Amino acid sequence: MNLVVQQAINALSIGALYALLALGLAMVFSVMGLVNFAHGELITITGFAMLGFEALGLPMAAILPLGVLVSTLAAVLMERVAFRPVRGAPGTTMLLTSFGVSIVIQNFFLLTVEPKPRAVGTPAWFRTRISVGSLTIQTLQILTALATVAALLVLVLVLRRTTTGLAMRAAAERFDVVRLMGIRADRVVTAAFAVSGFLAGIAAVFIISKRGAVDPFMGFIPVIKAFVATVLGGFGSLPGAVIGGLFLGVIEVTLDVYLGPSLEGFRDAFVFLVVGGLLVIRPQGLLGVRARVTT
């Protein structure tokens, strides 16, 4: 029983990170049809920004929120510089643009900072463990789960109580109709990117705290998993992204428990196999609706 609870907490704390990333991806996709490959680079940017702030001697209490702020601004900037010129283009054009942006950012860091992973400081109390009965929980895990829930609550409030939020939800349904209602497209798209950057920033802070180091390619695997989470939950659905992310966390932790040390290295291969198998059985994902054949 304790093992189950313990692993459920692990699954929740990993799944929460995927959920945050997947939600940002789904948000941007639903307003402008862009699958943002460069979303993972927001994690890298946050990481290097934290490294920079640390070098400036800022206190930890300032570095974490500043990291999230940098991620938010970077997402908005990315949209302004790279994605606005291709807005309205076919999905594949936008996808490839973001792929190019991702390569450019990765290699920019590779060129300007050294390619080796660099240690980044995070609060020591993140790593303290709390014992409840026979359970041990890392503070970081609790924080991840709490921050995810808080971020989701704020997001729901913004989406339900503000005009921009209403416009964003409407844009997820039919963007052109939103524009006909007199809402400025730029504002909705910028808001979507800001939200995705904010969520990615929060995820980044926890991912970096867990890894303890940053390198130019660190964003790749998390963003691929977030992609998989969006597909798993039902592509284009916001609640689906969250559920897909949490579910992916459950799959990973379950595999961790059952694979054993000899197969440990293959975990990601098994994760993708399991997800692939699920999608063969249910191509529309957990919450999706089976649509017609499209390209």
Added chain:
Amino acid sequence: MNSGRSPYAKWLGGSAALCLALLLSGLLVPILGSRADVRIATGFFINLIVVLGLQIFMGNSGIMNFGFVAFMGIGAYTSAVLVTPVIVKMETIPNAPFGISGFELNFWTGALIALVLSILIAFITGIAINRQDGIPASIAALSVLIIVHTTLLHWLDLTRGPRAFYRIPIKTSLNLAMVVTLVVVVIARAFKESKVGLQLRASRDDPIAASTMGVDVRRVRVISWVLSSAIISVGGVLTAHLLGTLNPDVFYFKITFLILAMLLLGGQSTVSGPILGATLITIGLELTRDLAEGPIVLGLDLPRMFGLPQFFLGVVIVLVMKFRPAGILGDAEVDDIGLRLWARLHGRSPDAKSQTIK
């Protein structure tokens, strides 16, 4: 279609023109160039095989494939572990599964087995991936790459993982790579013009209309996926026997960026486009190679710049997507361009250009 011109004549003529140009450059390089140039040209032809293989699925189906390098890896490693001499394998992979360290095959048998295995894996993954459409399918293809890469990296008994698999017999010559390239040019064009190719292009432009006309969209996608992956795996086999040493990272991001940039720059919907793109990017990379290696400028010894070529490839992709999303050639094959030029030279309006479905 121009009166009296057979549909075959046009595309066969186009393929012949492309093959002739490639053949000439392949034959001239050893005469005019150095040993290093021959090696670059061999690499160029291998990249061309892969980029043309990729075009068969991506260009005709309209579905992005970010996972194609997986099949290079499967082809390369299968052939490498089969063909490498027993005496080497006893030292490098003594505990290999299936008794692989106990026998060695000749290059052609090894390559054939690699091809068959790739086709088998392509068939299974093709069916799974093509349960999805569009972007989810692209993500599924990328997952295949991650599965293959993780496996190559961690199956130490078979691949030695990150410690590199070495002393693979060198069998890939410039001529071999060139001949395979010429065959692949014709296959790619023949596929595009075939019934399945036409159905696939129709489904790319309008999947609903195509299925209404009786096209089994998923079937034609799987067929092109298998053909595409098989050709890419041949590129992998040739890579293994060119380099002589493999590690799993050879078949990961860098080559993915390179091949995709080649395909997108030239234009993915034609067979001529990738050839142009591969040529331009190969020349561009060779010209900037000295820069990336850290040249001495005005007595300043600049440091080696990791990632500079990749940085430029990313910039190329972004700029192409912004200014010319269909690539330099767009929908025009060399034969289309040739016919247009011909018509213009003879004072006719360029409406003589073909009416094949774009």
